[in-house]
Amino acid sequence: MEAALKLQQSTEESVQQPKKKHPPGLYLLFFTEMWERFSYYGMRAILTLYLTTALISGGLGFDKGLAAAIYGFYTGACYFTPLVGGYLTDRFIGKRLAITIGGLTMAVGNFILFAEQSKWGLYLGLALLILGNGFFKPNISTLVGDLYDKNDKRRDSAFTIFYMGINLGALFAPLVCGFLAEDFFKTTANGVIHYGFKYGFLAASIGMMIGQIAFNALSNRYLGNIGKKPVGKLPAKREEKQSNGPLTKQEKRRTASILILAVFVVFFWAGFEQAGTSLTFYTQNFIDRQVFGWEIPISWFQSVNPLFIVLLAPLISMLWVKLANSKTGDLAIPTKMGLGMILLGLGYMVLVLAVLQTGSDEHHVAYKAHLLFIVVTYLFHTLGELFLSPVGLSMVSRIAPVKLASLLMGVWLASTGIANILGGQIAAFTESLGYLEVFGLIGFMAILFGFILLFLSRKLVHMME
Structure with a gap:
């Protein structure tokens, strides 16, 4: 949600800006980010429930203390890996390639959580999600800024639209993934309730793939050459100002x-x-x-x-x-x-x-x-x-x-x-x-x-x- 909160800042700054037509690339990035946030918040909404539910009921049977520690480490690590991912992107790979690498890695991470209900499946899945987040998170937002000139008055409005996509993904993800995990695939046999947590993870993986398919199919058409090459070193003009x-x-x-x-x-x-x-x-x-x-x-x-x-x-x-x-x-x-x-x-x-x-x-x-x-x-x-x-x-x-x-x-x-x-x-x-x-x-x-x-x-x- 951290990025979604920039919605307020962007709205405040752009409330008096005249409305102009935005480039279609903005809406492609909006769509891509919406599905990535759907994947993140959908998986996160059911993670601790999955960890603490008994094995016989479709979970891993962890105690709540360990589950809380795992959840905290996972969500915390997602704020550190973008520092590394952003560094690598600036110097070695383009932003669009980084977004694709990150998106596919996260999709695979969620799919492993779906396919392998075990401790090693959990840790491998979370590791891939953390790694993929490091490549995806720092680049999707900067691509929005790259669509506009530095002094373009539409810039703040564009970020308002973009971060609304984050809110939409975060809003619907728990509803869909949670419904699949706790209600739709819930079964009862011999008095034991079995939940379909893995299908919630599958929905998160599918959501990530939908965003990636759209991004890679339409990026050349709507983004042109933006984000294809690594930024490299800072421009000399900016260095001179430092x-x-x-x-x-x-x-x-x-x-x-x-x-x-x-x-x-x-x-x-x-x-x-x-x-x-x-x-x-x-x-x-x-x-x-x-x-x-x-x-x-x-x-x-x-x-x-x-x-x-x-x-x-x-x-x-x-x-x-x-x-x-x-x-x-x-x-x-x-x-x-x-x-x-x-x-x-x-x-x-x-x-x-x-x-x-x-x-x-x-x-x-x-x-x-x-x-x-x-x-x-x-x-x-x-x-x-x-x-x-x-x-x-x-x-x-x-x-x-x-x-x-x-x-x-x-x-x-x-x-x-x-x-x-x-x-x-x-x-x-x-x-x-x-x-x-x-x-x-x-x-x-x-x-x-x-x-x-x-x-x-x-x-x-x-x-x-």
Whole structure:
């Protein structure tokens, strides 16, 4: 979802831009990215369920602590491999070839998860998914920018359209893959329920292949020669603009402010990414998912966040524009990010109320909470996401010193990878400590860090100037 959040930033920047016709290559990249995100979020939505379901029921029978750690490592690694993939692409292979290599590798990874229900099949499949992501992720977005001149006013609008494709893929993936895994292929024999998780992985593989077939069949027609050759070294003009001297005092302050905020971002995403682990486990056992006699698949709740993003991102963008044009002016970036952390914490406080009703004993569930508890939690988390992530990306690209711009953006994105790994470790404690303690601690710490960030906001703004 991390890339989808740029939707708000792009909408905010382009809200007053005149509408012009976009090149057809944009819609080809939109389609390709939509199916790649369908593959990623579809597989991710059912991963922990597959890991923790008993062997006899179609899973691997891992304990929840190990499953959470595997999930955290997988999602975290997906933020680090693009650094390597981007480096190799710039110097040795073209972006379009990298996208094809990455897409096919991920398709094979998901297919292995479908074909081989074993530990070695799991680890090989995940390894290929992580490797393929490293080639695909850093190149598909840059190809969008390559369609336009640097000062083309359609550029921001193009990224808005492109990232809507990410939202659509993330929205429908859990619905399709989750339905196949938990409902359509569910069978009962001798009182034992068997789930069709492998068919969810197959759907993710097929989705990836659909995007790749379209991309390779139509790229010559709609992209021309864009992305065929490696970029190589930076153009001389840009190199001339980069200072070879030491950082100025102002640049040092700006760099320090980015690093300070990155620490807060790590904790935010560690809490936010519980969606695929502890929140999924809680939803599975303690949320009443019955609606008119039909039980909602657990993985479908992974579609709530992208749905709220589609609905709320334009409204949040309008809010920032309205504040910017008001007498009081827009909120400072650290202030927005602090409010985002508080909103994340409030979402967990909603869950604490649910846990107080249901308890934490998965073996003796006497009462299940209403599904609105988890929906409202995701609503608060999405609002926090929109307050924090897009403005953070915008901040780094705007204030980072020229000679450290790429490095600091890499650090900013890598902080999300660290957060995913940390989030997996936090989720592993739900079995030993209980949901009340884990959710309460995350919520309290998020709110505390949010107020600390609000307290530091004026100082950080001064450092950024």
